[in-house]
Amino acid sequence: MHTLPVTNPLRRSTAQIKKFRRYHRSPLYQVADALKSIEMETLETINPFTLAPWEERVQGDGQDLPETQTETGGVMRIAVSSSARNEMVGFGVAIEKQPPRYRKPRLKTFSVPLGARTEQNPYSGELAAMAHSLNTLRGLKRCRVMLLTSNKAATLTLKNPRQQSGQEHICQIYKLMQRLRRHENRMDIRWIPTSEKNQLLGLAKEQARDATQEDTIPQAQAPRMKSTTLNIARSQVAAGQCLPENVGRYSKRVDAALPGKHTRKLYDRLSWKEASVLAQLRTGMARLNGYLYRINVAETEQCACGQARETVEHFLFRCQKWTTHRTEMLQCTHTHRGNIFFFLGGKSPLDGQNWKPNLEAVRATIRFAIATGRLDAT
């Protein structure tokens, strides 16, 4: 609507609409804003399809490959591993070639720093390691090539590539494998759990850790992983999220935490009646004179006891009409008596990171409110 051409009759109306607001910006805008300092040219491109449907997928576990016949070139095991530490991601490779006719196996290792942890992840490291090592096998003929990794995600992705992060590496791996197949090499990929001690993978891991030592600098710019970049931006946006000052003023006095998992925990096991009572108390929109007067339903905001305004706090902790009903609530705690955060399952500003609502106290409060009958419609 905001881009209508000048000749459009609606243009005069839409031109007057305010286009940019500082409040209530969409999640898309917020993420775009968090990403504005990142050069999009370095970000990887993810296509809808990785491979054509008819292209042959790499086989796993090698059980369907008979050990016999034409492998006159011998057997080659390639172990890849990645490492993420010191804010870096790097990979290591160990290649063991067993030539035919009982000659001694040859071993080769190398380690490559890939990029910063803000751009790469261990999974992209594994894929980059495979592409890199397959690229060194030019001229290999009639050999059986086995890729070993302890990263299950990388194995599954290679067997069934989709529209996902790391796709450029996967395309490159497939291209290189096709070239190797043309020279009558046979390929498969094997996932080996870390619990299963594998010497070659251990060597690769050592190399990977070498690549992420402090102060290593990657030689080339690898495509920046979209998944990692987005995750970081999202967590930055989430950290700055809070309710505007004037929203939920009452609820914040009951619960300093944003509505979240703990809110569900509070309500999930309650009956309809109990939930309605708790919602009244937590929102302050309760059938108490303090609120009823505000919405012009009651003639006074005073409590029937004549002592004070009938607020949620007065009702729960102070009103003398209900003293006998309060025994159970008082038994819940000695230190939190009269603490509205505690009795309504809210987080108080003094509570630390590991705070959890005390469900027993909340249930006692609900039973109290139901027993008084004060919140029931009359």
Ligand SMILES: [Zn+2]
């Ligand atoms: Zn009262």
